[in-house]
Amino acid sequence: MTTVGSNRPVRLGFVGTGGRTVAELVELVHIPSARISALCDIDESRCTWAVEQLLERQPDAPGTDVVREQAPQTFTDVRDMLAAVDLDAVYISLPPFAHGDIDHAILDAGKAVFVEKPVAVTGSVGREIAAHIEELGVVSSVGYQSRYSSAVQKARAALEGVPLGLVIAVRIGGLPGGAWWRVQDRSGGMLIEQHTHGVDLMRLFAGEAEHVYASANTVLLRDVPDVDIADVNAATVRFRSGAVGVIANSCALEPGQERPSSMADWTVSLQIVGRGAVAEIGPRRSQVMFAGEVARQYSAEQDPNRLMNEAFVHAVQTGDR
Structure with missing residues (x-):
């Protein structure tokens, strides 16, 4: 080199x-x-x-x-x-x-x-x-720019040494307009083309996976022309560390459709449950809450x-x- x-x-x-x-x-x-x-x-x-x-x-x-x-x-x-x-x-x-x-x-x-x-x-x-x-x-x-965020890195440092048990990544959004995006063997759909960012952060915090069970289907967008991607995906993951993960996503929301705040906050990429700690992780801001302590808040200091x-x-x- x-x-x-x-x-x-x-x-x-x-x-x-x-x-x-x-x-x-x-x-x-x-x-x-x-x-x-x-x-x-x-x-x-x-x-x-x-x-x-x-x-x-x-x-x-x-x-x-x-x-x-x-x-x-x-x-x-x-x-x-x-x-x-x-x-x-x-x-x-x-x-x-x-x-x-x-x-x-x-x-x-x-x-x-x-x-x-x-x-x-x-x-x-x-x-x-x-x-x-x-x-x-x-x-x-x-x-994978999210892992470069100081909000992510500081939360990761705060959780250093804490046994993690559950890591959850959820993304709910709409259908992009590109023709290739709507074809499964050209884009891979939301899990591969977009929610791969969530999977990357799961690996950053919990390590590599050893077992995955997943299911996907085209349920909500069957009547949309030229769409054959899975519009709903869900998976359970067991990591080598022993932690268990959940991945869920959908690209079936209508343009401008309102959604609950828990689905709308794109600044949260992961939710984590550890021994004596819970955390929300995102590239713009993260927070880690230890039992008996005030929540530790972290914001991105520079563009990741x-x-x-x-x-x-x-x-x-x-x-x-």
Whole structure:
């Protein structure tokens, strides 16, 4: 594994230029060691759109002037981008079904990779990508920004050494508009495409799972054209630590539909029951309540998305994972 060092910026390329790429670009222009060098999308006009969105949203950010003066090169084929631009790392922001060959081509070129979640629709494709990364030893990251939140990290520190018994992750929302999102073998549905953030936090607090029982069905959206995803999912999990988890989600709410406050508070990602402690965990705020004590409240001090990007760029620059 080679590192960039501190003598020059980290040159970054981007494959796929949708909303998630824009979300990363608007953070990266605040990181002095990051350089936005190339954008790639099968629709090249989307590359132009992404740059326009960046300039509109962050006109005065430190790195925005660099983008104006040295516009990123644009491509419609990832192999052309890799051949033409000397990149240090590539952000891969593709619909879940599109992962596979593109990821392997980037890895074969020896580039560090930042992969937006989910890594793939199927476990087999995800494991192949993970094995390739392990074989080459390149720096890699997946876009699970919630774990970078100081509200999450401080709550985790407060629970250090506390035996955890029950970890619950629930997400209830509506149906996104993208056509690919509504097809199970293209998006994986809510559990894989969205609620994977909740699963990531479950793993952060409770460790790895050893047994899972799950059930899913299309019940509430059967009459919606071109929808075949499971609109309700539920699972019980037993972790290696002995803790038990519950995962539940649905994407069947109507647009603008009101819901109970317990379903509406998206700042809460997990509920935890431990020995002498209960907690609510979220990327914006968390609280931990120990028996006989006043609740400990934690708020995010910085945008976790910024922190995630800083950590990745630093790892590429220094090799410090």
